[in-house]
Amino acid sequence: RAKRPPPDELAQAAAGHLARVDARLAAIIARTGVHRPVIEPNPFIALVESITQQQVSMASAAATFRRLRLACANGRLTPAAILEL
Numbered sequence: 490r491a492k493r494p495p496p497d498e499l500a501q502a503a504a505g506h507l508a509r510v511d512a513r514l515a516a517i518i519a520r521t522g523v524h525r526p527v528i529e530p531n532p533f534i535a536l537v538e539s540i541t542q543q544q545v546s547m548a549s550a551a552a553t554f555r556r557l558r559l560a561c562a563n564g565r566l567t568p569a570a571i572l573e574l
Contacts, residue, residue: 500525534566 504523508515529535537557542550561570 497525533568537566537571 500523504518508518529538538550538554541554541557544550545553558564558566560574561567562573
């Protein structure tokens with residue numbers, strides 16, 4: 490089984506490909522750099538964070554998400570903790 494390259498190498502390769510095949514994307518990539526998404530392994534936490542971010546600005550969403558997590562028992566964001574709140 491072939492070993493996968495590290496995520497940064499994959500991101501660089503993907504950005505390079507997109508830049509070669511689309512001039513508009515090339516300009517965006519040159520201006521902003523390679524996108525490196527933050528992956529949340531817990532689907533429930535990812536869902537709550539995504540819903541929060543869609544409702545308000547990113548800074549407000551981050552603050553709200555942080556406060557929500559702190560309000561949960563032991564700082565653990567779970568469906569049961571949300572129901573308890």
